[in-house]
Amino acid sequence: MSEQEISEEETLHVAHLARLGLSGAEVKSFSKQLSAILQHAKDIATLDLDDVVPTKHAISLMNVMREDTVGDSLDRDEVLASAPEAQSGMFVVPKILGES
Amino acid sequence: MFEEQGFLVTIGLEVHCELLTETKLFCSCANSFGQVPNTNICPVCLGLPGSLPVINSRAVDFAIRIGLSLNCEIRPSVFHRKNYFYPDMPKGYQVSQYDEPICVNGYLELPSFDKKVRVLRAHMEEDTGKSTHIGRIHGAEKSLVDFNRAGVPLVEIVSEPDMTSADEAREYVSELRSILVASGATDGKMEEGSLRVDANVSVRRVGTNELGTRCEIKNLNSLRSLGRAITYEAKRQIEVIEDGGAIKQETRHWNEDQGRTSGLRSKEEAYDYRYFPEPDLTPLAPSNELVDAIRSQLPIMPPERRNRLRLAGKSENYTRSELEQIQTCVNFGSDEMVLLAVSKGVPFKLALARAANEVTSIFADDPTVIDPGKFVELVSLEASSALSATQSKAVLAELAVEPTKDVKVIIAELGFVGLSADELAQIVNELIESNPKEWLRYVEGENQLGGFFIGKAMKVSNGKINGREVAQIMERRRNDILASR
Amino acid sequence: MDLGAQEIADLVKSSKVSATQVVEAHLDEISRYDSRVNAFLLVMAENALEQAKRIDVRRSKGEELGPLAGVPIALKDNMAVSGFATTCGSKILEGWKPPYTATAVKRLVAADAVLIGKTNLDEFAMGSSTENSAYFPTKNPIDPTKVPGGSSGGSAASVAARFTPIAIGSDTGGSIRQPASLCGIVGVKPTYGLVSRYGLVAFASSLDQIGPFARNVQDAALALQVLAGHDDRDSTSIPGSHFDNSFTDRVAGLRIGVIQEMTTGISGAVEHTLNDAIAFLRSMGATVEAVSIPSTTYGLSAYYLIAPAEASSNLSRFDGVRYGLRVPGADITQTYEQTRAEGFGAEVKRRMMLGTYALSAGYYDALYGRAQKVRTLILDDFAKAYGAYDVLISPTSPTVAFGLGDKTDPLAMYMADVCTIPSNLAGHPAMSVPFGCDEAGLPIGIQVLAPAMGEQIMFSVAQSLQNGAAKPAVPVWRRD
């Protein structure tokens, strides 16, 4: 993490992973801003953390589980009413690549 | 089969198995197959904003059962998020155990190859919904999405690449299926998608050690597809290499109708799932007490059942067909009655043959119908020659119709009650008198004429005689004659 | 309506005032003055009046009412209320009505509080000024040219403007405490796991926590008592957790540490107020000393890797498939990209980019992985400090409220959370209590930090500080 410069190409790749369509101007400004933010985060790169265990959670709960008992489901029509597009009791989506 | 071409095939399998829980992995929606679309959905499995998952304890029990059945170590595990976008995945990530799975380092034995396939891991994860392409709506290509299956608990069992032929792969899945079903964790129905297999296939030249580049084959819905797809894919890869090409690591789709695999038509996509620990769930660390309790509830697994049968037969070298009969009994669940029969003094091979052949075909619909006690009674009679093989099979068929009927009653009704020794001797005498030429040839050593007399005896007695007893009487008569010469 | 929550509940319970009268008066105040503040995204007038009526009917039948009887409450608009729009301040959720209600909200309703509306916020709670709302910015009621802070700026403004005695917010890196400080009110971030997150639209799941705003410490405690409690639907909810609303204002004999790392880079007025607070606590018999918690200086860096990483994943569900906005494209990928490009604002995009980057192959260990280790250092350092001190204090915000539109550099904005972030990373409780003002009359809050489940002692110190605080700031239109 020495020189964290994010190229516009990298920005575009990350945007694609996040499925964010970016304008040309956004690609430029995000490349710059992300570089600056990561530059600031450089302070943690110098810490000696080899023997430190990462904290995934501030509280250390374990084995939180529920009983295998059936509960209520939502009303289908109510749920589909807030869908952008629905048909035959299902959600409609545009063509999925790889399906034919 | 590719060795003569100078190639070795390597296969590793990933098997997804749906667990037989009442509810989904992280919510209380019913886990049931074939419901009206989008009726088993709630804020959690639909990924509505603000909803949170809670782990189904029975799913964890089932995962442990599977692990123990596959000789795995049960370990503390952490659910992770696997991030990628797909319309049938409501949250934009799939919750899966990733690099801290609950079961690791197990193995599974392939009975007819005398081989252990290592099980790398078995981890828990949630299933996705289902999308169906429907063609054009208002001029645009569309798909429909149903979320009933989204969130159904799965255990994915990942093998090491230890298999070297389609037959081994098929036996692995078949054996795995028996074990999973026996564990009670799944119904193992491949046709309903309860068991889904992906195969990683690679080839390399004989004499090289480094594994070739592998392709992952998806959409293998039956053992038949699995075998065909592996053979096809191996052939394809060998052809590519022999033509001087290189194998591209990719996911390929098996088309059962065309009998071929094809590369998925997805955009060139560097997969980057950005795994990280799921912050909405706590880690799992099953206690030793829990694991032991689950272990003690497990039924005897197929490998051990197979072993018990082999031991009961007291043989070192079974024939291939006997091994198959043993496997059939274990798969069908008729192994217990064989053991019972052997313990009552019935010869192993007789009991095995009846249990593997007749019982499995006559009681194919419901193996629980036959009462093991009646089976033992019947094969004991057959062993003592009180019944012929034909008669014994006829009694079994009758038992399938009326399972509670007494075996002796059936024998009497079918007229299989043995004739008295005098009656039998009388029949044999009459036959000798009416067929003197044949008798003489028999006495002179033409043993095949024994069958002629037995056939005649069958006829005059309406099948009530036991052929072996007739043969014994004839044998004695001949010996008497020869001795008096 | 200057009545506090406890006063209202007492009046309603004793039938001196009806819940309907209380609600009508508060609705009237909102309709008159909210155009100057823009605290609310949705006023649930009809629902509030119906709820009030039901409470009055029950009271007239002699039924015992809950601890928040008739108390009007505003909810940050990232908490689900069945049948009412929940926007999270984003265009991507415009018009979406959740079919279920957040557990915290259910608890409030069960305590006979009245839901009066949904308040403005930085989009998906990402921001420190409430300027990132896709709808409109909220103004600081003390000075409408200033920001109210954020991201729970609407809730803070609602309480500071006297629209409601209590409002509920969420705090991921300071989103309750910082606006409380900037608006001159009390704001509490409880221990992680004390209040259920079920129904709170997630920003950063391992940091988010729901908490109350109030104009005094007792009301905040009353609200927290109702909010706190175990919930089976939230796996991270602490079993058997509760908050007992009984504490003193005694600090005599307490050992209080002043976090050194949080006293640098703060404005003169803030430093002055902090010193006043220290002097006051000493005068009340507490031992107050400087304490160094070195790892807290890395908190900001760790936070701006962890929170965006979790957010990038949490916000993936907004894909235009099941609810919310869809901008159709030729195929599903284009539809995703266009929907999310149009539905999310700049700050949300920025953080999703940052978080996606921090988790992506090749950077996980150096960025997200290291940030989680820094979290461990912070926990260890806090544990050490709490070995020597009962509570810790610091400024809540390095500055008073800044002008609307003043901060354009994202990094400068992130600095606003520098004092509040460590408590989120540690999962510890912390609250802001107003203590003074700068020369322009802009409020300054003191942050009280306590170890996990240390709410009781935290509230005692806060109560004491309240006793010694300057007169609370009031909205500009009520100054005469």
Ligand SMILES: [Zn+2]
């Ligand atoms: Zn569900």
